[in-house]
Amino acid sequence: MGVGLIWQNSVWIALQDNGIIARTEIYDRYDLIMINDKLVINLIPLDNDYSASELIDLQSVYQLKNVVLVQLWEDIWLTRQEQVIGRIKSILGLNKRLHGRKGLVTVIDQTEADDFLIANHIQASAKARYKFALQIDGQTVAVACFSNVRWMKGISASYKSVELIRFATRMGYTVTGGFTKLLKHFIKLIQPDDVMSYADRDWSLGNAYELSGFKLVETTPPAKIWLQKEEMIRYFPHRMPDLGQDKFAAVFNTGNLKYILYLNKV
Structure with missing residues (x-):
């Protein structure tokens, strides 16, 4: 071998x-x-x-x-x-360490989020309603992006849920407490009843979520994905452009781990 x-x-x-x-x-x-x-x-x-x-x-x-x-x-x-x-x-724990408590939380726009996530996240960027950066000494060292509020009327008329869509730190650095600081800032601002997020099973066992108080609520099944061969861009079936089947190769992932941070009892 x-x-x-x-x-x-x-x-x-x-x-x-x-x-x-x-x-x-x-x-x-x-x-x-x-x-x-x-x-x-x-x-x-x-x-x-x-x-x-x-x-x-x-x-x-x-x-x-x-x-x-x-x-x-x-x-x-x-x-x-x-x-x-x-x-x-x-x-592997080879990153330099920074202390998130020293950081300043700032609001950023979609372009700023895109630039940081494309450079530092394996899955690149995604559209989000709320975008925050953690800055230390004037440099952005972490970014967190959240969805708009989703009203969960099946739970109660006033129940608010949000999704953490992306979180990333600057490559080469582990920002101790950075995730918690950004998350707490967002929770204080929006006051949701829960925060939901997904861990990609191809790359994660979800340990970071569990350390932050999130609970594993579901393991989603593997998903079929279409890879546009020339540009090497992945698409889920419902977002696949009409370029002809011969332009695509079928790939898949191993699913996601769905986590929820419950903030209020119903």
Whole structure:
């Protein structure tokens, strides 16, 4: 076994260039990279015959060993290499640390949020109603984006729910308390009854949410995604542009972990 395809070799080289010692690991028919017995990267080529359930089972095998496994698809690596390496460093605890309590929370617009998230989040940006930045010494070190208020009349006439759509820190930094500071600022401003968010199972076990008091309420099923091959852009089926089926390749994710932070009792 070995890392054989050109893009897979480039992952290996990028890790070495960033001083990350890694080794290949044989498991069934998967191309894996093991790092410090803490993290496994499953390298998934676009041309594969895996099922989502197989990838979830693989992740569970390593989770039982207290090892994080991430699912790295070929297109994600080819389009988001810098962000992937940044996320890997974060998982491994290789970031510099900043103290969020020293930061100033500011309101930002969609363009500012887009610029920061495209540079620092694996999934890039998304439209949001409320956007906040945490600044330390005049530099934005974290951004959190939230949806508009959703009135949950099935719970009560006045029940307000919001979604945390994106959170990211500047690559290379872990901002201790930064997430909590942005979240508390938003909660004080909007006063929702709960805050909901999703953790991408390809990359996360949801630990950060649980440490912040969120409760796991649902595991969503894997989703089919269409990859526009020429531009390497992913689309969910309902947002797929009409370019012709031959322009797309079918990929998928392993679903999401849905978390809710309950703030008020009904």
